[in-house]
Amino acid sequence: MVKLHRFGLQVLTNLCSQPYSSPAIVDYLIPNNLRLACARLSTMASPPKPIAAPFGTWKSPLESETVYQKSSSITGVLVDVKSGRVFHIESRPSEAGRSVLLDTLLPDKQAQGPIVTDPVPVVPSSSNVRTRVHEYGEGAARVNGGYAYWSEFQDGRIYRRQLGADVGLEDVEALTPASDVYRYADFDIHPTMADLLICIREDHTQDLPSKVKNSLVLINTATKDIQEMRPARADGFYAFPRFGGKDGSKIAWIEVSEV
Numbered sequence: 001m002v003k004l005h006r007f008g009l010q011v012l013t014n015l016c017s018q019p020y021s022s023p024a025i026v027d028y029l030i031p032n033n034l035r036l037a038c039a040r041l042s043t044m045a046s047p048p049k050p051i052a053a054p055f056g057t058w059k060s061p062l063e064s065e066t067v068y069q070k071s072s073s074i075t076g077v078l079v080d081v082k083s084g085r086v087f088h089i090e091s092r093p094s095e096a097g098r099s100v101l102l103d104t105l106l107p108d109k110q111a112q113g114p115i116v117t118d119p120v121p122v123v124p125s126s127s128n129v130r131t132r133v134h135e136y137g138e139g140a141a142r143v144n145g146g147y148a149y150w151s152e153f154q155d156g157r158i159y160r161r162q163l164g165a166d167v168g169l170e171d172v173e174a175l176t177p178a179s180d181v182y183r184y185a186d187f188d189i190h191p192t193m194a195d196l197l198i199c200i201r202e203d204h205t206q207d208l209p210s211k212v213k214n215s216l217v218l219i220n221t222a223t224k225d226i227q228e229m230r231p232a233r234a235d236g237f238y239a240f241p242r243f244g245g246k247d248g249s250k251i252a253w254i255e256v257s258e259v
Helices: 002-016 023-029 032-041 064-069
Strands: 073-079 086-092 098-103 141-144 147-151 158-162 182-189 196-203 213-220 225-233 236-244 250-257
Touching (some): 073 141, 086 141, 182 236, 196 236, 213 236, 225 236, 225 250
Antiparallel strands (some): 182 196, 196 213
């Protein structure tokens, strides 16, 4: 009797777990005293009926905003040539598209397997590390000698912050004056005179594509003086200014003429 009971429960369980099981089959094959157990074990619920809808109007259980907000991406990788530390810029759709400069915090020694890091921001929580120079927005930040430099999307100014555990995240210094017409990008720091920074400055005084002017400028970050190294021009543009040589005695750049 015990064996039969165990066998009956096994058959009951197997039968009620089949996708083709139905009340009629259960009533015919299962004794009355096992029907209550079948009700508890059965997976006979009818599948939901398919919903017909015109192409492109079917309602997905996944909202586009849910997918978009989880799709943060790395838009740039930077290395402090003095210390070898690695940083990166992360675009965050969940924060209205804000771009954040982070210390990647790579491990000192590379172990086998995936690299696991816990990046930390190195700019204030309100900062948006982004520029619209050349309209495509590259070259928005630079890290050199323990300092982070970036172009602030909200006001177009260049800011600097010293990196270190004893320096507050909000403790930043503006290197360029407030302006409604200037944008800055693509920074390089002099190898021996850390107060000198070269970059591109874009002048939107006449904010039409054919009137926007592009120039190379040298900024003394100690005195905040700005010197134009190459004349502003609207018939072309400059890109990738770099100090050359170990002593920084030369400057190289790319210059494009549309004439």
